[in-house]
C-alpha cells in the first residue's frame with residue numbers, strides 16, 4: 526500500500542495500477558450487491574461493485590431456465606427502497622424480475638464494473654485496508670462487502686462413469702427449455718426446486734423425465750387455498766412455535782397434495798421449516814411437477830449407482846438407457862476460492878454466524894445474500910450493512926472531503 530502513488534483516472538484498468546475506492550468494494554452485482562449499493566447510496570456512501578459477468582443479476586440472466594417464475598409472492602422478493610411495479614403479477618416471471626433489477630440499478634445510478642472477476646481479496650493488516658485483486662487490477666478500500674451468492678458455482682457430483690456418457694451432461698444452470706429435449710428420455714438427477722421444475726418443463730415438450738430422488742424431500746403446495754404457503758408459514762411463525770407451524774404445514778400439504786411417500790417422495794422426519802433452518806435445504810414448492818409424477822409422466826428413480834455410455838444403472842439393480850442427463854444437484858458458494866486470511870466464512874463459503882447476525886465480520890468485511898432466506902434475507906442485511914458503514918463514513922468524512930472522486934487510480938511501484 527505504501528508503495529502506491531496517486532493519479533486520478535477512472536477508466537484505465539492496467540495490471541500495474543491499483544484503484545483506491547473511497548467507499549466500500551462490493552463483490553457481485555446480483556440482487557444482494559445492488560441492494561447493498563442502493564442502501565449505501567441512500568445513506569450518502571458511494572460504493573464500487575465488481576462483477577465477473579457482463580451484466581447485473583447474471584444468475585437470473587445467464588444461468589436460469591426460461592419458464593422460471595418466483596415461487597414466493599413478489600412482496601417477499603423485493604429489494605429495499607424500491608418495490609416491484611404494481612402491474613406485476615403475484616409471482617413475477619424471470620423476465621419481469623430481471624427488468625425490475627435493471628430499473629433498480631438505473632434508479633440508484635448503480636454502475637458496476639463488469640468483467641472484473643475477483644481472484645483474491647485479503648485484509649492488509651499493515652495498512653488497515655482490503656486489497657481486492659481482479660484479473661486486471663487491484664482495488665483498495667476500507668470495506669469489503671461479499672455479495673457473490675449461495676449459487677455461485679454449480680455442484681457437479683462425482684458419479685462413477687459420468688464422464689463416459691455419450692453426450693455432455695448438463696447442469697440446470699445451463700438448462701433453458703425442454704425444446705432441446707423433445708421426445709427424449711432424460712435422467713434428471715436431484716429433486717429440489719430445480720429438479721422438479723425442469724422435470725415439469727420437460728413434460729411440456731413431450732420428453733420423458735426420470736427424476737432421481739436419493740433421499741427424503743418435503744414437497745409443499747405453493748399455495749394453500751389461495752394464500753402462499755411461504756406467507757402462511759411466516760405469519761404463523763409470529764405466534765406459534767416452529768414445530769407446531771411445521772405440523773400445520775404438513776397437515777395442510779397432505780390434505781392438498783395427498784401422501785407424497787406413495788410417489789417415492791419420502792418426507793424427512795424433521796419438518797420443512799425446521800429443516801430449512803438447520804440444514805439450509807429448501808422445501809420444494811410445487812408448481813405442477815407433483816401431478817406429473819402422480820400421472821406417471823415424471824418417473825421417480827432411487828439413487829444412481831453408475832452412469833454408462835448410454836444410460837444409468839440404479840441402486841436397485843435396474844439399468845436404463847437415456848438420451849440426456851441433467852444435473853439438478855444444486856449450487857455452492859465460491860467465497861473460499863478468493864477470500865483469504867479471514868475466518869468470517871466457513872470452508873463451505875457461508876458466514877460462520879447464522880442469520881440474523883452473520884452480516885458483519887472483523888476489519889470492515891460484510892456478507893450479504895448468504896442467509897438461506899433468498900431476497901428477504903438480502904433486504905434485511907442490506908439495511909444493516911449500510912447503516913453500519915454510514916456511521917463509520919460520517920466519522921471519517923472530513924478526510925474524504927479532500928478528495929473529489931470516490932475512485933482514484935494509483936500507480937504501483939515495481
Ligand SMILES: Cc1cc2nc3c(=O)[nH]c(=O)nc-3n(C[C@H](O)[C@H](O)[C@H](O)COP(=O)(O)OP(=O)(O)OC[C@H]3O[C@@H](n4cnc5c(N)ncnc54)[C@H](O)[C@@H]3O)c2cc1C
Nearest residue numbers: 553555556557577583584595596642643673674894899900
Ligand atoms: C433457480 C433459482 C431460483 C430462485 N428463486 C428465488 C425466489 O423466487 N425468491 C428468492 O427470494 N430467492 C430465489 N432464489 C435464491 C437466489 O439466490 C436469490 O434470488 C438471488 O439471486 C441471490 O442474489 P445474490 O446477489 O446474493 O446472488 P447472485 O444472484 O448469485 O449474484 C451474485 C453475483 O456475484 C457474481 N460473482 C460471483 N463470484 C464473483 C467473483 N469472484 N468476482 C466478481 N463477481 C462474482 C456473480 O456473477 C453474480 O452476478 C433462487 C435461486 C435460484 C438458483
Ligand SMILES: NC(=O)C1=CN([C@@H]2O[C@H](COP(=O)(O)OP(=O)(O)OC[C@H]3O[C@@H](n4cnc5c(N)ncnc54)[C@H](OP(=O)(O)O)[C@@H]3O)[C@@H](O)[C@H]2O)C=CC1
Nearest residue numbers: 594595596682715716717718719720739740807853854855
Ligand atoms: N422458482 C423458484 O423460485 C426456484 C427456486 N430455486 C431455488 O434455488 C436454490 C437451488 O435449488 P436446486 O438447484 O434445486 O438445488 P438444491 O440444493 O435445493 O437441491 C439439490 C438436489 O440435488 C440432489 N443431489 C445432490 N447431489 C446428488 C447426487 N450425487 N445424487 C443424487 N442427487 C443429488 C439433492 O439431494 P439430497 O437432498 O439428497 O442432497 C437435492 O435433491 C434453492 O434455494 C431453490 O429453492 C430453484 C428453482 C426454482
Ligand SMILES: O=C(O)C(=O)Cc1c[nH]c2ccccc12
Nearest residue numbers: 597755801807808810897898899
Ligand atoms: O427460493 C429460494 O431459494 C429461497 O431461498 C426462498 C426461500 C427462503 N426460505 C424459504 C423457505 C421455503 C421455501 C422457499 C424459501
